[in-house]
Amino acid sequence: MPDARLVDTKATFAAFSHVLDARLLRALADLGFARPTLVQTKAIPLALENKDILARAWTGSGKTAAYCIPLVQKVLNAKSGSTGSSENATRALILVPTRELSEQVSAHLKGLLKYCDPEIAVANVCSGNTNHLQRTVLADKPDIVIATPSRALSLLQSKVLSLTSLDSLVIDEADLILSYGHDEDIKQIFAGGHLPKVYQSFLMSATMTEDVETLKGLALRKPVILKLEEDEDDAANLTQYSVRCSEVDKFLLTYVILKLKLVKGKCILFVNDVERCYRLKLFLEQFSIKSCVLNSELPLNSRYHVVQEFNKGVYDYIIASDENAGKDEEDSDESDDESWRPRENLKKHKKTKGTTKGITRKPPPALPLSSENGMVHPHRPTQSRRSGNNAEKAGTASTEFRVA
């Protein structure tokens, strides 16, 4: 449920009955969506007028439905035969940075399509299905495809996915997608002749970053820009402290900070490389401070296990490394886990130092972590950042600090 301040109290979904299919309205009612959020009120009619949209609104403000509702409606229109052919064709592609998000979007669409099944088919090609299964699913030309850019590109290049009938392209989490190492893939999707000449694009983002500007140039033509957040940026909610000390004192200082509870509650400690994770863990163990280690050398299952243990309270401290272990993730099963990418916080941190631009197929696959109510998630939490802030006020959220 979005923050009450993000809901449009003057609007109802019923007011969209002239543009939205009754089945969609029924599904929205079943989902408990009585009123649209602000971003939905603005985006839905504009999207149905085929405008390119850049929507910037807080996490948890309902951006997913803001593009999914018009997407579904447009597919229904196209399939009704009045505005197009009823032949099977992929008409919408939703690009997301991580598999986790693809699952959320897929679940959301499933709810919206409750009464349109089987008329509209959705394929989430980020999920753990085998290539063979994905080929079979895509052979039926599902109406809506959800993919990470790397997956979409490989399916396009192998001609398993065809976008010749594409009506709508969505880039969700546009502020994160490039920092998750997808920049080359995205460029190739746009430059590789995979897209038709005319289609509508949506860029959905929680923040306005240089990456969003880059994507805007690539994906949008004369977009309507919806800016539905206050001019408050994340940094306004953060306090950053730094202590200059010698290398030999760093671990000791970390111990003192934890021991004296200068940092309260759960804590994520960032270090520069994998080896240092273990060194700091061993160091803290000498003082009976238990911690767990999280880095890109651990297998996927272990990483999730570590995060779960942290969330359950088995450990109060995660020592995490940003270092890219350098393994070729492209062909392994784990390549699907694109949640193992730098966190937006890290990106912003680097940005302030002016070092993020020109990302190629990098970047250090830092951490899939974000914290919400003290819980760590392998992805940015879906709740409003504001609720995260409240949690911090309540003293329950985790803290992050860097032992460089």
Ligand SMILES: Nc1ncnc2c1ncn2[C@@H]1O[C@H](COP(=O)(O)OP(=O)(O)OP(=O)(O)O)[C@@H](O)[C@H]1O
């Ligand atoms: N109009 C609405 N009425 C009630 N609940 C809603 C409405 N729109 C969205 N929600 C719910 O609010 C929550 C947050 O929505 P959503 O995940 O779409 O936000 P978002 O802006 O896309 O966030 P993110 O930036 O993380 O992608 C979800 O649980 C969603 O089901």
